[in-house]
Amino acid sequence: MGNKKSTLQILKTKTDASLMVFHYQFPDVCQHSWWHHHEELEIVYIPSGKGTLFIGNSNYKYQNGVLVLLNSNITHRSFDQGFEGIRYEEYVVQISPQQIEKMLEIFPEFKGISRLIEASKKVVVLPLHDEYDFDETFKNLLLKAPAERLLSYFNILETLSNANFETLDTFPTLNINKHDTERIAKVFDCIATHFTEDIGTKEVASMLNFTESSFCRFFLKHTQKPFKQVLNEYRIMNACKLLANTNKTMEMIAYESGYGSQSFFNKMFKKVMGVTLLGYRATN
Numbered sequence: 001m002g003n004k005k006s007t008l009q010i011l012k013t014k015t016d017a018s019l020m021v022f023h024y025q026f027p028d029v030c031q032h033s034w035w036h037h038h039e040e041l042e043i044v045y046i047p048s049g050k051g052t053l054f055i056g057n058s059n060y061k062y063q064n065g066v067l068v069l070l071n072s073n074i075t076h077r078s079f080d081q082g083f084e085g086i087r088y089e090e091y092v093v094q095i096s097p098q099q100i101e102k103m104l105e106i107f108p109e110f111k112g113i114s115r116l117i118e119a120s121k122k123v124v125v126l127p128l129h130d131e132y133d134f135d136e137t138f139k140n141l142l143l144k145a146p147a148e149r150l151l152s153y154f155n156i157l158e159t160l161s162n163a164n165f166e167t168l169d170t171f172p173t174l175n176i177n178k179h180d181t182e183r184i185a186k187v188f189d190c191i192a193t194h195f196t197e198d199i200g201t202k203e204v205a206s207m208l209n210f211t212e213s214s215f216c217r218f219f220l221k222h223t224q225k226p227f228k229q230v231l232n233e234y235r236i237m238n239a240c241k242l243l244a245n246t247n248k249t250m251e252m253i254a255y256e257s258g259y260g261s262q263s264f265f266n267k268m269f270k271k272v273m274g275v276t277l278l279g280y281r282a283t284n
Helices: 097-106 108-122 135-141 146-161 178-194 201-207 212-223 227-245 250-256 262-273 277-282
Strands: 020-025 035-037 041-046 051-055 058-062 066-070 089-095 124-127
Touching: 051 066, 058 124, 066 108, 066 146, 089 097, 089 135, 089 146, 097 108, 108 124, 108 146, 135 146, 178 201, 178 212, 178 227, 201 212, 201 227, 212 227, 227 250, 227 262, 227 277, 250 262, 262 277
Parallel strands: none
Antiparallel strands: 020 089, 041 066, 041 089, 051 058, 066 124
16 A cells, blocks of 8 residues: 555543444434544444455455454455445444553463454454354443443454455555545535536646646545545445435436446446446346
8 A cells, every 4th residue: 555645533532441433324424534543442233234455455345244353554445335225324332452452461361462453553354244243342331331332342352253254455554645635635625515517637737836747646546546546436335325225227327426428437347346237236
């Protein structure tokens, strides 16, 4: 990912608790910019639905909910950004890395959790199946007293350490530059607002007072992707939501996703998603 820039999210913990627990539901999401990072270790539990996680330079697709463990300062997009359905929901649990490191040093019983935390430096991802049901666990976290909540948190980590989880090839953010972060955020805002229009690098470069060639180098350096690829991915994510949740025609979906050519839309959808439009709709 290189020296990827992102927004630093500053979080405050209550004085009587080590853990911060949040529950977000649509439409109360997108609390911060697309790309952000934070010092705290973070668990994100998405109970159901399919989508794509954008973490560092990795795009991870899940089919039926997912549990994610992020170590400190891992750059990622808000996970609702890649969700393909309508009813998004997530639970977020965060803890200071210094606090958990002290706990793991003291108790030898936490060897498995120590290995899990080390693995999370590359991001731990557990796609959810029938054998993994965390719904009641995370719901109860919101209701428990601080001490009980902490015990439940370590139970979650222990379960995850024994599960068949995956790791992603990414690493912490370094050399944060606030000004560059703000400029990248403006580009993403422009894409979100104007993706149905005929926008390109020339227009966006002008908005940021770049030459077109300078903007292309700047955007590639900070996202590891060309602008056109990011724009197409955003358009395809919009198309996925329309295919899964509406009965609109392919022509209408192409138009509402920013494509003037049906054949080009078909080509780009297959390239990004790996299946045809009809194949995707048939399975969603």
